[in-house]
Amino acid sequence: MENILTVENFCLLYKNRSVLENLSFIVKKGDYLAIGGVPGSGKSTLIRSILGLVNTGISGDISYHNIRKDEVSYIPQNSMQQKENFLGTVREVIAVSLLSKKRGRAFKEEDWDKVDNLLKRLNLYDIKDQKINKLNKGQQLRANLAKHLITDPKLIFIDSPNSTLDMKNKIDFYQTIKNFCDNDNLTVIFITHNIKEICQYANKLLFLNKKDKTYYFGDSQSFFKDEE
Numbered sequence: 001m002e003n004i005l006t007v008e009n010f011c012l013l014y015k016n017r018s019v020l021e022n023l024s025f026i027v028k029k030g031d032y033l034a035i036g037g038v039p040g041s042g043k044s045t046l047i048r049s050i051l052g053l054v055n056t057g058i059s060g061d062i063s064y065h066n067i068r069k070d071e072v073s074y075i076p077q078n079s080m081q082q083k084e085n086f087l088g089t090v091r092e093v094i095a096v097s098l099l100s101k102k103r104g105r106a107f108k109e110e111d112w113d114k115v116d117n118l119l120k121r122l123n124l125y126d127i128k129d130q131k132i133n134k135l136n137k138g139q140q141l142r143a144n145l146a147k148h149l150i151t152d153p154k155l156i157f158i159d160s161p162n163s164t165l166d167m168k169n170k171i172d173f174y175q176t177i178k179n180f181c182d183n184d185n186l187t188v189i190f191i192t193h194n195i196k197e198i199c200q201y202a203n204k205l206l207f208l209n210k211k212d213k214t215y216y217f218g219d220s221q222s223f224f225k226d227e228e
Contacts, residue, residue: 001028003065004155004187007050010060012042018213020046023060025206025217029154030185032178034220036195037208043191044077046208047157073153075144077160077191090135090143091115091128097147115150122146122176138169142176149180155187174201199224 005027012020199220
């Protein structure tokens with residue numbers, strides 16, 4: 001698989017305190033990478049640095065490969081479970097998200113087909129005409145994911161969207177992400193507070209050890225075997 005992102009010798013200082021030291025890893029096309037670690041280990045700041053949203057206190061090399069800027073999507077912490085301001089139907093809200101790709105061109109039947117096909121894959125088609133603000137938490141999570149997937153990203157960063165979800169909805173969401181990685185070669189980098197749950201689905205794990213500034217990067221299942 002081709003590389004899509006490389007991070008080499010990344011270091012992070014926060015308030016003159018070293019948070020991350022000499023961190024290096026490679027993300028390949030189709031990878032489902034979970035990033036774990038205790039609060040304060042630098043997970044979110046690392047992602048924001050990779051996205052270019054943090055520019056101070058960092059050093060090292062961050063490189064994207066075979067991907068354009070408009071093929072990268074970012075879902076900030078908890079934004080996936082916020083209520084919509086635009087109180088349209090599920091179908092309408094996802095269609096609005098596609099407008100950024102249309103660049104002023106008229107919406108066609110094939111665009112509606114694209115929206116409907118995505119809703120079917122996310123088990124939202126049966127409620128496509130329901131108001132977006134009437135969805136339960138699991139449905140809201142998948143609808144907000146659809147708003148990003150409809151623009152055909154190659155790489156999605158997801159920052160801990162599931163802290164208030166019950167176990168069934170969490171597992172459904174992890175599996176949904178895996179389906180898109182396996183079937184569409186989507187690449188996902190997912191910050192999580194529970195690596196044991198997500199690593200049943202993610203193929204790679206980056207675990208940041210806050211105490212001694214070390215890290216694990218590699219096969220997700222191997223991490224737990226090493227811990228035993």
